[in-house]
Amino acid sequence: MKFINMLVRSKALKALLLSTAFAISMPVLAMNLQQAMSALPNAKIQGLVGEQPNGYLGVVQANNQDAEAIxxxxxxxxxxxxxxxxxxxxxxxxxxxxxxxxxxxERTQRGHYILLDGNWLQKR
Structure with missing residues (x-):
């Protein structure tokens, strides 16, 4: 009986640990494309992301998980x-x-960031 109780507790503990790890990672996984598109204007205003000449967004402020996800x-x-x-x-x-x-x-609004010659600059 003790073995069964230990096994049940062990499975419950593993389930608890797995669900906790999953819950911690959820904020990063939770954003989808629609949410990223909705968050983009504010991220540009805050100077978190900017446009690059290669056609892609770049992260202006490193180590910002939201900016990286967007x-x-x-x-x-x-x-x-x-x-x-x-x-x-x-x-x-x-x-x-x-x-x-x-x-x-060219279409980037004044005050938002663009990457020029390897440097992030606010467009004037």
Whole structure:
């Protein structure tokens, strides 16, 4: 009987530890693309992320999990769209990235960050 009680407690302890580890990691896993898109304007205003000439978002302030999650989700979506556009137009993905990057930098609002010559600068 003691063995069964120990086994039940051990399984319960393992389940508790696994659920705790999962709960701790949930905030990072919880964001989806729609939430990232909704959070993007505020992240740009706060100077957390900015546009790069390569067509992708960059993290301006390192070690910010929200900024990293936003950039990753949006960049993954952009990457897929660039690949689709390149295929549909029979051009290189790098050409689509360059065109998108140029447009993104040009359209960036004043006060938001852009990457120029390897440095993050607020657009004036």
């Amino acid at each position: 950039a990753k989700l949006i960049n993954d979506a952009r990457r897929a769209e660039y690949a689709r556009l390149a295929k549909d137009n029979n051009i290189a993905v790098s050409d689509v990235e360059a065109m998108a990057g140029q447009k993104a930098v």
